[in-house]
Amino acid sequence: MFERIAQERTLRKGRLNTLHGVLESPFFMPVATKGSIRGIGPQEMLTQVQSQILLMNTYHLYLKPGYDLVHELGGLHTFANWPKPILTDSGGYQVFSLSKHRKLSEEGAEFRSHIDGAKHMLTPEESIKTQYYLGSDIIMVLDECPPGGSSREYIKASLELTTRWARRCRAELDRLCEADGRAKDDRPLLFGIVQGGIYEDLRKESLRQLEEIGFDGYAIGGVSVGESRADVLKVIKWIAPLLPEDKPRYLMGLGKPEEIAYAASLGVDMFDCVIPTREARHGSVFVWNSADKEGDVHRYLDALEESSKTATLPNESFFHVYKAGNATYAKDAQPIDPYAEWEGSKEYTRAYMRHMFKVGEQMALEYFSRHNLHFYLEMMQYIRSYTAKN
């Protein structure tokens, strides 16, 4: 299911087999919230951006259009005409982040839809069933993701609830697969989620409990939900190397390019984050530092060998952020990123794109999103090639 094909220190290059093909890791999953990335359709993600995988949100798809409709139309892959792997989240995070009225119990999370206010009950079984019928390749367990400032007692109780939910998720997916008579190698993958906040012992305890149940992959959850940057780096440093070596490791929701490089260098294989697309819509564009993009990323990974020992990031980076709306670029005749090489990256000047952004043209937001996704995926490519640098 997962095999390591190369390694440089703790950075691993691998292959992950799914129902819709093989993924080369480490990889980044663009977030297609409701089934698409705003302004960039699945076909363009396939042929132009060339993403290996998309992440879709169970919460949104559950409320609209509903998994029964998607299932009836042949599942997400057919529905969206996306032939490659799809990872779905459990819906839990959205219940916590955007539903005002919610009630947590042993049974599950009761919440009100942000669309029409209707009451729903998200249980571990319901989450798994939804993801299963949506046709997901990688299914995530339902977990509770407590906010950054939560007390140790709360985190401990929460992690134990997450374990009990994880056990029910495992059982429900096994039940569904068996009912459909699916062979062991013809099933979607199920990932457990390690919680435990900023406490090293709780993180280890959470992992131990999950391993007892047994999952196809392990995710680090509850990171960057309000803690300091330093704490985030510490948690990753503690827990990433402890996740089972023969299984894929997924860092949920992170991050900035340098954080991804950091976590990958510590052995994380999978990433997702809204930063490239959300920041694009707000006018932040990631720009390479030089024409030697691969060399720059590799040198950054070299520098991480030392800095990651103290859970810090190297001083010198391989990119910088260009704020598309800033006055400095009013007459700038360069392309938005002089070192970008995707088709169309040199078509417009910064001066023109600044104007498009300032007057609120949708085209600018999509152009920046496209660029940032290319940037992220290209960075992942160089992270993978690091294992072959010698």
Added chain:
RNA sequence: GUGGCCAUAGUUAAAUGGUAUAACGUCGGGUUGUGGUUCCGAUAUUACGGGUUCAAUUCCCGUUGGUCACC
């Protein structure tokens, strides 16, 4: 030419005898398991000169500019 009205941030407006609010714009920053073209911050010697007053953006006079009406 005569008379009325007006002059507050880049713009449009608000307010008060105790040094001024907002929206938009402009400038800068944020965004980490994506409802949201988004959130946060900065941005004014109240046209100019003089007077009354402890204190004037506010009241009075003049200048300049705008605007309307009449000749």
